[in-house]
Amino acid sequence: MSHNGMCCRIRFAVIGALLCLAMVCAAAVIVSLEQLNIGLTDRSIVIVWLCASLGGAIPCLGAAAVGWRVSSIVARDKTFSVETAKLLSFISTCAYVDAAYGFAANIIMGFLGFQHPSVLIVSCALILLALAAGTAFAALARLVQKAADLQEESDYTV
Amino acid sequence: MIQINIDVMLAKRKMSVTSLTEKVGITMANLSLLKNGHVKAIRLSTLSAICAALKCQPGDILEYVEDSNDEK
Numbered sequence: 052m053s054h055n056g057m058c059c060r061i062r063f064a065v066i067g068a069l070l071c072l073a074m075v076c077a078a079a080v081i082v083s084l085e086q087l088n089i090g091l092t093d094r095s096i097v098i099v100w101l102c103a104s105l106g107g108a109i110p111c112l113g114a115a116a117v118g119w120r121v122s123s124i125v126a127r128d129k130t131f132s133v134e135t136a137k138l139l140s141f142i143s144t145c146a147y148v149d150a151a152y153g154f155a156a157n158i159i160m161g162f163l164g165f166q167h168p169s170v171l172i173v174s175c176a177l178i179l180l181a182l183a184a185g186t187a188f189a190a191l192a193r194l195v196q197k198a199a200d201l202q203e204e205s206d207y208t209v
Numbered sequence: 210m211i212q213i214n215i216d217v218m219l220a221k222r223k224m225s226v227t228s229l230t231e232k233v234g235i236t237m238a239n240l241s242l243l244k245n246g247h248v249k250a251i252r253l254s255t256l257s258a259i260c261a262a263l264k265c266q267p268g269d270i271l272e273y274v275e276d277s278n279d280e281k
Contacts, residue, residue: 203249204249204250207242207247207248207249207250208248208249208252209235209239209240209242209248209250209251209252
């Protein structure tokens, strides 16, 4: 696979992830509006949950932007560099922040009495997914850093 | 750090840098890195080719220079 092919794959994955995020946010907004229209739930609960859910999308947007930048670096055939390692580490941090945010939001919602078992289960699954992604990207960043060091040593061997 | 003193031997042998690169088989860029001390490693085959081209011993072109990084 060429570096341009890899760049296309990364960009395809980023666009796919952004589309999924947009659909999840749209579904959250639609469900919230339906709840408000029907009058099943208190207005304040819906608004708080909506804000909490959309707030969790911010680290995902940051990770997607950085992922696009990584794809540009891969296209220039400079995959094993310190800059790539730092960007992957940033994506890992975004994932951990998202997991921590989700955990804190669920705890707060539980104390406020705005929690529902089905929402809790889905939230826990998403938190686990974020933790797994954060760990995977942290390991990848470490490997890329090691590869960058070897690349530099190889480039400066006469 | 190890310093590579090629200029002195080039002057002694009255050889140009371009001629040396042709005989050794490395690029001008790599030879420039070698002269300026930016290389991290040198292959024994390259060192052997340089010594053969300059008709000298490795000790004639390699010199150990103390600096603060080595003390660490």
